[in-house]
Amino acid sequence: xxxxxxxxxxxxxxxxRSLDQLSERHRMTFDGVLGEPPKYIPEWAEQQFYxxxxxxxxxxxxxxxxxxxxxxxxxxxxxxxxxxxxxxxxPFSYPNGQAIDIYCFIDEIGFLAWLRWCISxxxxxxGRLLGKGFYxxxxxxxxxxxxxxxxxxxxxxxxxxxxxxxxxxxxxxITRIGDMCTHLLYGLAQKEMWRPTSEKKVREWLSKAxxxxxxDIPTExxxxxxxxxx
Numbered sequence: 001x002x003x004x005x006x007x008x009x010x011x012x013x014x015x016x017r018s019l020d021q022l023s024e025r026h027r028m029t030f031d032g033v034l035g036e037p038p039k040y041i042p043e044w045a046e047q048q049f050y051x052x053x054x055x056x057x058x059x060x061x062x063x064x065x066x067x068x069x070x071x072x073x074x075x076x077x078x079x080x081x082x083x084x085x086x087x088x089x090x091p092f093s094y095p096n097g098q099a100i101d102i103y104c105f106i107d108e109i110g111f112l113a114w115l116r117w118c119i120s121x122x123x124x125x126x127g128r129l130l131g132k133g134f135y136x137x138x139x140x141x142x143x144x145x146x147x148x149x150x151x152x153x154x155x156x157x158x159x160x161x162x163x164x165x166x167x168x169x170x171x172x173x174i175t176r177i178g179d180m181c182t183h184l185l186y187g188l189a190q191k192e193m194w195r196p197t198s199e200k201k202v203r204e205w206l207s208k209a210x211x212x213x214x215x216d217i218p219t220e221x222x223x224x225x226x227x228x229x230x
Contacts, residue, residue: 025053032071032116033057033064040123041115045130049115052108061095071113078110078145079117085145086196089204090153092212102150148194155193156184156202157209164218174220177203 028034037049056062077088090106093099118129160180167174175183181199188195196202209215 030119031064031068032112033067037115038119038123038126041119041126042130045115048111052111056108056112059096060098063095066095067109067112070109071116074109074113075117079113084197086149086201088146089208090146090150092208092214102146106146145194152188152194152196153205155188155191156205157215159184159187160206160217161215164216164221168218174218176223177206177217177221180206180221 025034026036030037033053037046041049056067057064073083073088076083077085090102091100115130118126121129163175163180163183166172178199181202184202185195185199206215206217210217
């Protein structure tokens with residue numbers, strides 16, 4: 001009986017904490033993540049905002065400031081287009097450790113960034129921009145571009161992993177990372193896949209993959225010099 005009471009109290013405490021948390025979020029001035037959006041936005045957009053916002057914070061494990069940075073990057077790459085699409089980097093996993101579903105990630109971050117931007121345009125323009133048809137067309141373009149970038153990144157990581165593993169296994173000369181990036185850019189061109197404008201982005205992909213435990217870059221690959229690729 002005592003255990004049952006303790007369990008009930010724990011559940012009540014958890015519910016109260018959740019309610020306090022939601023109340024605190026709503027008291028904030030709206031910044032795209034925290035706070036309440038204006039009442040003039042369509043009901044479907046309001047419901048989607050709360051659903052995505054709470055999922056990203058409570059389940060995905062994001063902090064609000066991290067989401068704001070991701071939204072800023074998305075806005076620059078796909079809404080205002082002040083930066084190139086490849087400037088928007090898609091992480092390999094959520095803060096909670098769960099693997100990223102690229103299309104789900106784009107939908108979530110993209111919608112929050114889109115809604116914030118629409119609201120910034122004023123009530124009248126916001127009403128036009130939040131028409132579902134207009135939103136779906138813009139989102140379709142972002143999905144297509146990000147899908148190409150994601151496929152190219154996965155190709156580069158897979159090829160680098162296979163080549164370095166083979167070189168170490170067969171005790172061959174290890175390809176330097178600079179030459180590897182050049183080789184990967186050439187491979188993307190041959191396959192007519194999306195490719196970044198420089199080796200720097202490919203190097204960033206490989207470094208991030210190593211950091212996330214998806215790739216082991218051999219020590220020899222970091223040495224100075226650029227011997228010919230095997």
